[in-house]
Amino acid sequence: MGDPHRVGIVGLGFISGAYLETLRDQPAVRVTAVADLDPARAAAVAAELPDAEAVSVERLLGGADVDTVLNLTIPAAHAEITLRAIDAGKNVFVEKPLAVTFPDGRAVIDRAAAAGVQIGCAPDTVLGTGTQTARAAIDGGLIGRPISATAVMVTPGHERWHPNPDFYYTAGGGPLLDMGPYYISALIHLLGPVRAVVGAASRLRTDRVIGSGPREGRRIPVEVDTHVSGVLEHANGALSTITTSFDGVATTAAPIEVHGESGTLSVPDPNHFDGESRLFPLDGTAWQPLPTSAGYTGAGRGSGLLDLVTADEHRTPRAGGELALHVLETMTAVLRSAGEGRRIELTTAVERPSPVPLTPVDEWFLSR
Incomplete structure (x- = not known):
């Protein structure tokens, strides 16, 4: 090396x-x-x-x-x-x-x-075995042609655990810009780039109370929308519906589900590197757990940096800047659509990053 x-x-x-x-x-x-x-x-x-x-x-x-x-x-x-x-x-x-x-x-x-x-x-969580095993299932035809997906993130707000949560509620914060990158990056790895979006957004309250640390009990202002929903039109024709919220309490929805002609895939939380993917085939009677088949094993935050510095002329970075720009435009277009009340076509396009083969923890940073 x-x-x-x-x-x-x-x-x-x-x-x-x-x-x-x-x-x-x-x-x-x-x-x-x-x-x-x-x-x-x-x-x-x-x-x-x-x-x-x-x-x-x-x-x-x-x-x-x-x-x-x-x-x-x-x-x-x-x-x-x-x-x-x-x-x-x-x-x-x-x-x-x-x-x-x-x-x-x-x-x-x-x-x-x-x-x-x-x-x-970031996020580089999508390079772990969770999202990558789900991608391998889609690419392997286990659900047939993908038709749609749902992505759901609901939490009562980061101020409950973060001692300095102010930036989550100022320009550049909010649930979509904070947590959306995980879900939208995963959707692009799974289904490919987005060509247009429609969005809607709301705000539950005008201030929040810090719940931990030396500033516990202090009120901070809320300057951004805290519940955002969007419909993403992928270039391959699939439609994804995303909901990100700092206003809810809990949800039973899977973090991501991908629906295809011959099956539905339940995808683990894209905020984590691992997790179990499950398949419900068209003629099945129950969810079937899928064996881990792809992704960096034992990965943690910083795996995308390692993927970046080991990239070469044969492989571009899987958590690269062009992908991040496309994710950013997708998110800001959803927020813009919510404000303007109209469908917005994106100006960027990106190739799906190359899949990550199943690579053991002691070898993964050398993978090409």
Whole structure:
């Protein structure tokens, strides 16, 4: 493999711990620098990594010891930090969404192409055995021609567990931009790109109460819609219906179901890497669990970054920037449709990423 790929992490909030669990022991990469608005937090993280130095954002972006920037800042800062990294000649893997607005996302992809650097973007959960086994079932013809899909995410709101949930309820937040990337990325892996959307949205209340941490009991304003539904028209003719909500309590709906001419497929939660896929065939009498047949086994947050840095001329990144831009346009078009009351055709198109063969945990980062 040669020398490990050098990674610098910007933003050391809640999600960074999950990424570090994956990256710290992977021989394909080495974390060399970390930066955060809180220098003490950066110093504490660096102390746990043998090769990392706590530095300023400017030093990390400009440092010769960083090949790829892992951008884990809040959504409102995604485009700014990513563009600065691109201008410094760095590859970037950014936490979802790619940007808060579609024009900002378009600027990221265009500038990266001009600079000759790679862009990757979460979610990478769809590269695990859960979504990939479901995809293998569809590609193998187990449900016949896909006709439609449903995707459902219902929760009473992240403020119940997150100590600093403010950004979920400001521009760039809300249930669709926060959780939609998991479901829409999975739907694109399963059914292919989206060509048009129709959306509707609502807002249950104007403020939320933080439920944990040092700010418990404090009220925060809600500036975005917190229940969003959309119909996605896929290029292959299938129709997906998606519901994302911070206003509900619970649901019995499967995270994703795909309906075909000869069967229905129940797909596990795309916010997780694994999970059981189940098939109900047309002439069957019960759900049949499917054996795990595809995907990175034992994967965790950061698997998409590893997939990015091991891509080559034979395989493009499976959680790449073009896919993230298409997901971003799909989501922002649903929100725009909800506001304007009309069907909106998308301007982007993307190829389905290549499938992930079933790859054992000790080999998966070398997969091509």
